[in-house]
Amino acid sequence: MLAYALKRLGLALLVALAVSAASFVLLRISGDVALAIAGEGARAEDVDLVRRTYGLDRPLIVQYGEWLARTLTGDFGQSLYFKTSVAGLIGDKIGATVILAFASLTLALAVALPLGVLSALFPNTWIDRLSLTIAVLGQALPNFFFALALVMVFSVKLRWLPVSGSDTWAHFVLPAISLGLYITPPFMRLIRAGMIEALASDYVRTARAKGLSPLSVVVKHAMRNALAPVVALAGVQFGFLLGGSIVIETIFALDGLGYLAYESITHKDFPVTQAVLMILSVVYVLLTLATDLVNAWLDPRLRTG
Amino acid sequence: MSLLDVERLTVDLATPQGTLHAVRGVSFAVDRGETLCLVGESGCGKSMTSLALMDLLPKAASRRAVRLSFGGVELGDLSPARMNDLRGNRIAMIFQEPMTALNPAYTIGDQMTEGFRRHKRVGRAQAEARAVDLLGRVGIASARERLGQYPHQLSGGLRQRVMIATALMCGPDLLIADEPTTALDVTIQAQILRLLGELAEEFGLALVLITHDLGVVARIATRVAVMYAGEIVETGAAADLFAAPRHPYTQGLLDCIPVPGRTPRGSRLGAIPGVVPSLVGALKGCAFRSRCRFARPDCETDIPWRVDARGHGARCVLA
Numbered sequence: 001m002l003a004y005a006l007k008r009l010g011l012a013l014l015v016a017l018a019v020s021a022a023s024f025v026l027l028r029i030s031g032d033v034a035l036a037i038a039g040e041g042a043r044a045e046d047v048d049l050v051r052r053t054y055g056l057d058r059p060l061i062v063q064y065g066e067w068l069a070r071t072l073t074g075d076f077g078q079s080l081y082f083k084t085s086v087a088g089l090i091g092d093k094i095g096a097t098v099i100l101a102f103a104s105l106t107l108a109l110a111v112a113l114p115l116g117v118l119s120a121l122f123p124n125t126w127i128d129r130l131s132l133t134i135a136v137l138g139q140a141l142p143n144f145f146f147a148l149a150l151v152m153v154f155s156v157k158l159r160w161l162p163v164s165g166s167d168t169w170a171h172f173v174l175p176a177i178s179l180g181l182y183i184t185p186p187f188m189r190l191i192r193a194g195m196i197e198a199l200a201s202d203y204v205r206t207a208r209a210k211g212l213s214p215l216s217v218v219v220k221h222a223m224r225n226a227l228a229p230v231v232a233l234a235g236v237q238f239g240f241l242l243g244g245s246i247v248i249e250t251i252f253a254l255d256g257l258g259y260l261a262y263e264s265i266t267h268k269d270f271p272v273t274q275a276v277l278m279i280l281s282v283v284y285v286l287l288t289l290a291t292d293l294v295n296a297w298l299d300p301r302l303r304t305g
Numbered sequence: 306m307s308l309l310d311v312e313r314l315t316v317d318l319a320t321p322q323g324t325l326h327a328v329r330g331v332s333f334a335v336d337r338g339e340t341l342c343l344v345g346e347s348g349c350g351k352s353m354t355s356l357a358l359m360d361l362l363p364k365a366a367s368r369r370a371v372r373l374s375f376g377g378v379e380l381g382d383l384s385p386a387r388m389n390d391l392r393g394n395r396i397a398m399i400f401q402e403p404m405t406a407l408n409p410a411y412t413i414g415d416q417m418t419e420g421f422r423r424h425k426r427v428g429r430a431q432a433e434a435r436a437v438d439l440l441g442r443v444g445i446a447s448a449r450e451r452l453g454q455y456p457h458q459l460s461g462g463l464r465q466r467v468m469i470a471t472a473l474m475c476g477p478d479l480l481i482a483d484e485p486t487t488a489l490d491v492t493i494q495a496q497i498l499r500l501l502g503e504l505a506e507e508f509g510l511a512l513v514l515i516t517h518d519l520g521v522v523a524r525i526a527t528r529v530a531v532m533y534a535g536e537i538v539e540t541g542a543a544a545d546l547f548a549a550p551r552h553p554y555t556q557g558l559l560d561c562i563p564v565p566g567r568t569p570r571g572s573r574l575g576a577i578p579g580v581v582p583s584l585v586g587a588l589k590g591c592a593f594r595s596r597c598r599f600a601r602p603d604c605e606t607d608i609p610w611r612v613d614a615r616g617h618g619a620r621c622v623l624a
């Protein structure tokens with residue numbers, strides 16, 4: 001198990017490295033850093049001066065190496081737009097994004113788990129059709145549309161919840177619902193399919209033949225096996241939520257990493273964009289790794305093998 | 306009255322093609338200390354019969370019976386909760402597939418003891434002591450260590466022994482084994498079946514054993530019931546039935562067993578030519594007639610059950 005974990009960790013770090021290199025190159029292709037620093041409308045000589053001063057005229061690989069070396073020591077540089085340290089900026093914003101991701105995931109599971117299990121227990125009944133409807137809605141509605149609809153109803157009409165910002169827990173309610181509903185369908189499908197398979201399995205028949213209580217048959221025997229892939233999905237979705245909340249954070253002006261990424265891109269703030277991408281990819285890769293390890297630990301065939 | 310007394314048991318299955326009559330009015334009885342073997346080709350309704358006894362039929366199935374009495378209690382009248390109290394407790398069942406019958410996520414010890422702890426309301430230590438005892442009894446060495454192992458760490462033969470030991474935990478009166486050895490190596494098949502026979506005797510169980518293997522039946526059956534297309538076509542004491550089979554289908558099955566010395570080496574394993582009629586919709590007359598050498602016009606009418614003084618019965622115009 002330890003050897004397996006170390007091997008997976010090595011692989012994960014390699015992936016993170018590859019992602020950082022790719023994003024470095026892509027960002028450089030997308031715009032001129034020197035121009036961004038010198039300012040829109042600067043004279044060509046000034047731009048050239050900046051280019052030489054910052055070493056931006058050197059080969060890309062050298063610049064990447066330098067950036068990587070600095071980053072590994074925790075130095076992400078200065079923001080061009082906010083004029084503060086990038087690390088400090090990210091430290092300020094990451095909290096809101098983590099809270100949002102956590103709340104959305106909790107919400108999605110709170111909806112998907114009971115509905116998925118019930119629709120597997122009672123296929124083709126009203127409860128099954130209700131979950132199908134929610135799944136289809138969650139998937140078909142673009143999540144910005146749903147977010148705006150929520151704002152219209154709960155903030156503008158009813159005035160129950162704030163429109164934008166991130167000062168109190170109330171600011172997180174609508175963003176969490178928007179994102180939560182968006183990621184609910186894959187959970188619901190996975191849970192339903194897993195439960196249907198588990199309930200039809202030989203070991204569940206054995207459990208029934210032992211005269212165990214229906215609760216024990218469903219929860220202990222069927223659910224335990226049906227939920228293993230759900231853990232994996234939750235890990236991946238959490239990573240997705242950390243990085244994928246750009247749209248929602250922007251709509252609600254929720255002051256998190258996604259909103260920061262959006263701002264840094266519109267202001268051509270390269271160091272910030274690069275750092276956010278780097279952090280998101282590392283977090284994503286590590287989450288996937290953690291998920292794999294939890295799964296391995298849940299499955300005795302891997303744990304004891 | 307016998308421990309288990311089944312009269313005119315019917316199992317219907319709703320299918321897209323129509324109602325499938327998987328079990329069409331079977332009757333049999335078993336007592337403690339007896340082994341009843343249910344034999345017949347694939348699809349003749351053996352598993353449906355056993356699942357009907359356990360009330361574990363698939364959702365699409367419905368069960369009816371004139372009588373389904375166990376220890377004097379009519380099973381058809383029991384609430385699901387009361388039936389659940391019997392299941393695994395006084396009636397236990399072993400299935401065909403030992404590789405998948407155990408839950409991969411829990412230890413052998415946990416799975417062996419959970420039913421016992423529920424039915425007998427005893428603590429863990431006491432349940433484990435009994436599990437160790439029974440594992441030893443079914444021939445598993447170092448039983449104590451086995452309790453902490455997971456199913457994937459055991460071979461198929463060992464798993465089936467675990468299933469047998471688990472079934473015996475509560476000291477059931479009736480044990481139903483549905484082809485318990487089909488998935489195992491030939492050498493292990495014989496061991497397991499011999500073990501089942503011994504245990505049935507030692508524990509005074511009523512054993513209902515479903516099997517394709519007539520060689521086994523000849524060794525351990527007290528009574529045999531031969532099923533064809535959802536019906537019992539012949540039943541009797543094992544010795545009588547083997548000595549003088551009265552139904553052409555039984556005769557065909559017996560002809561299929563290779564006899565050492567008499568069957569030429571390398572000859573193909575015998576099989577009865579022809580196909581089983583569809584079980585969807587009504588069947589009239591003898592279901593076997595499309596494959597029977599002796600079929601004649603009156604085989605198309607309803608054929609009465611003919612039983613002799615020794616309780617050897619058959620449903621055939623020739624019997």
Ligand SMILES: Nc1ncnc2c1ncn2[C@@H]1O[C@H](COP(=O)(O)OP(=O)(O)OP(=O)(O)O)[C@@H](O)[C@H]1O
Nearest residue numbers: 318320327346347348349350351352353354363584
């Ligand atoms: N879930 C189901 N839905 C519909 N039909 C079924 C189902 N299970 C079994 N059947 C049908 O019911 C009939 C009886 O099946 P059963 O499993 O009792 O046969 P069997 O005698 O146990 O056969 P085998 O020796 O292959 O186990 C068969 O014709 C089969 O096709």
Ligand code: SF4
Nearest residue numbers: 591594597604621622
């Ligand atoms: S009733 Fe007729 S068809 Fe059926 S087994 Fe007897 S002889 Fe053959």
Ligand SMILES: [Mg+2]
Nearest residue numbers: 351352353483
């Ligand atoms: Mg079967």
